[in-house]
Amino acid sequence: MxxxxxxxxxxxxxxxxxxxxxxxxxxxxxxxxxxxxxxxxxxxxxxxxxxxxxxxxxxxxxxxxxxxxxxxxxxxxxxxxxxxxxxxxxxxxxxxxxxxxxxNLTDGFSFNGYARSGLLIDEGLGGGRGGPYTTPAGSVGGAVGRLGNEDDTYMRIDLSKEIYAQNGTRSKFTVSIADGVESSNDWTADESKLNVRQVFTTLDHIAAFKGNPVFENATLWAGKRFDRDNFDIHWMDSDVVYLAGTGGGIYDVQMNKDWRSNYSLIGRSYGDFSQGGLNADVASYILTSNQFFEEGQWQWMFNGIGAKKNDFGTRTNKAGLTPADSGLHSMLANHQKNFFGREGFFKTALLYGQGLGAEVKNVGSDGELIDEARALRLALYGETPIAPDWRIGPSLLAEQSKDRYVKGDDYRWLTLNMRLANTINSNFEMAYELSWQTMDLDPKGYLQRNAVDGNFWKFTVAPTFKLDVGDLLTRPEMRVFASYMNWSSDLDKYSTSDSFGKTDFNAGGVWQYGIQMETWF
Structure with missing residues (x-):
């Protein structure tokens, strides 16, 4: 024509x-x-x-x-x-x-997010208490199962805009806004913790890198963000490793066909402190090397942390001791795309840190740690079908750390958690969760905490409606639930400021009920 x-x-x-x-x-x-x-x-x-x-x-x-x-x-x-x-x-x-x-405003625009919200009611029709970190071990990262154990409203929205240049280079700007409250009211401005969690830009498909096999698929980034390759145990609302702050870096440097690398420099702040008439903004810096082998199946992460003003001349920690001004952190992880040969996935991670690196989950975030601090953590979790219409998500999280804030302190805890789901029809399933945690904590009086030794356990039943079944991580979900929790009476004396220290929340068995929605997209 x-x-x-x-x-x-x-x-x-x-x-x-x-x-x-x-x-x-x-x-x-x-x-x-x-x-x-x-x-x-x-x-x-x-x-x-x-x-x-x-x-x-x-x-x-x-x-x-x-x-x-x-x-x-x-x-x-x-x-x-x-x-x-x-x-x-x-x-x-x-x-x-x-x-x-x-x-033109919507081209390249994306909207992603996560949210949860619901009621938690105790057996006396009062406000329930809970959260994955409600036990004494939670004060040092010891999470327990989250199903039927959350009393907050939390949301995060991620807004992104992509722009392409004529040479093929792509830029992507992302901003993330989050808020979390425990109030059930519709207007919660006074309790709000509204926060901008991320503001960063990336460049990829970079024209100047075309034809260079090492950098051709690399992504440059700068700004405030959490690391792209953080990963978590969803059943316990616990990151396995969480690297975040403000800085810049490069992802996916292709060293060879079976080896790619990420590098970054991130800054964090331990806040403004006054000591001996001095005022200082104590900044820390995290230099990260993240290596991936065999198409990402193996990961080795190494972090060097420095905070030179975090010393006695500027401040002391809450125990009155000199905090560390440096630290090392490392993680070896294995990411299986199946569950020991079955459908599903399985991940294993071993983490070690010393000095400022002894906070092994939230890398570089704890400025109270002393030079002698040491920590070792193990994380195991996955998901797989075990029978027609049944899926299971087992997980284990354990840590031993010592000399964290006071010389001679010792924190040992282990959590076993199991999430189960039984499909009833295409939009309904019965979800169950069993969680058990044992702990032996000796804080040596840090923050007026006392030594305790005991166990915690929780069982939850949650009839659940969802968009589609067949995967424990499919969302959105709307659930009602009933949870029974109990713990050793020795744990009640750990602290007067935690949940177990309250006079109306003691060992002996507690029933809690609720309704909750959870979604991400």
Whole structure:
């Protein structure tokens, strides 16, 4: 059709009547090309269509230019074939301009998020107490199962915008906003902890790196963010490793076909402290090397941490001792894409830290640790079907740390957790969770805490409606639940400020009930 149209147009223009129209045609095409140029600037998505139109118009322009010397300005006769052709092209351009004006803001835009919200009610119809870190071991990261054990409303939204350059390079800007409250009211401004968790930009598909096998697939980033390759045990709301702060780095440097690397420098702050008349903003810096082997199956992470002003000349920790001004942290992890040969997945991680690195989960976040601090943590978890319509998510999290805040302190804890789901139909399942934690904690009086030794256990039943079944991690979910918790009476004396230290929340067995939604996308 296009060839026939061009042939027809060339034939028409070769006549004397058509040549008299050349000047007017040139003016209309010039105006059209100006509009096309403006449309290209407004909408990158329309670029290919605009180029196609420009090529087509250029052919018309060349044909007209060849005949223009013979054009007669005396005759202004119009040709219906040419007018119809131009009218169609102009209509297409107007459509493109309208599309650009309405879609350029949404092109490359994405909206992701996570949220949970619900009621937790105790057996006396009072407000329930809970959370994955409700036990004494929770003060040093010892999480327990979260199902039927949350009394907060938390949300995070991630807004991103992608922009492509003509050379193919992509930029992506992301901002994350989060809030968490424990109030059940509809207006919670006074209790709000609204926070901007991330503000960062990435560059990938970088044109300057094309053809370089080491950097061709690399991503540059800078700003405030949490690391792309953090991972967690969802059943316990506990990150296995969590690296976050403000800085920059590079992902996916391809050392060879089975080895890729990430590197970053991130800053954090331990806040403003006053000691001996000095005021200082104690900053810490985390230099990270993250190595992945065999298509990401094996991961070795190493962090060096420095905070030179975190010393006795600036401040002491809450125990009155000199805090550490440096630390080391390392993690070896294995990411299996199946569950020991079965459908599902399984992950294992061994983490070690010393000095400021002895907070092995939230890397570099604890400025209270002393030089002698040492910590070793093991994490195991996964998911797999165990029978028709049944899935299981087992997990283990354990840690031993000593000399954390006071020389001679000792924290030992272990959590076993099991999430089960039984599919009833395409939108309904019965969820169950059994969680047990044992602990032996000796804080040596840090924060007026006392040595305790005991166990905690929880069992939850949760009828659950969801968008689709077949995976423990499919969301959204809406659930009602009943949870029974009990613990050793010795744990009640750990601290007067934690949940177990309250006079109305003691060992002997506690029933709690609730309703909750959870979603991510």
């Amino acid at each position: 296009q060839k026939a149209s061009r042939w027809l147009l060339a034939g028409v223009l070769s006549s004397s009547a058509a040549t008299s129209q050349a000047a007017t045609l040139e003016e209309r095409m010039a105006a059209f090309e100006a509009r096309a140029s403006a449309a290209e600037k407004r909408a990158a998505a329309a670029e290919q269509q605009t180029q196609a139109l420009a090529r087509e118009l250029q052919q018309i322009k060349l044909a007209t230019s060849a005949l223009q010397p013979a054009a007669s300005t005396a005759s202004q006769a119009t040709n219906p074939v040419v007018d119809t052709r131009l009218a169609k092209l102009e209509a297409r351009q107007e459509s493109m301009e309208k599309q650009a004006s309405t879609s």
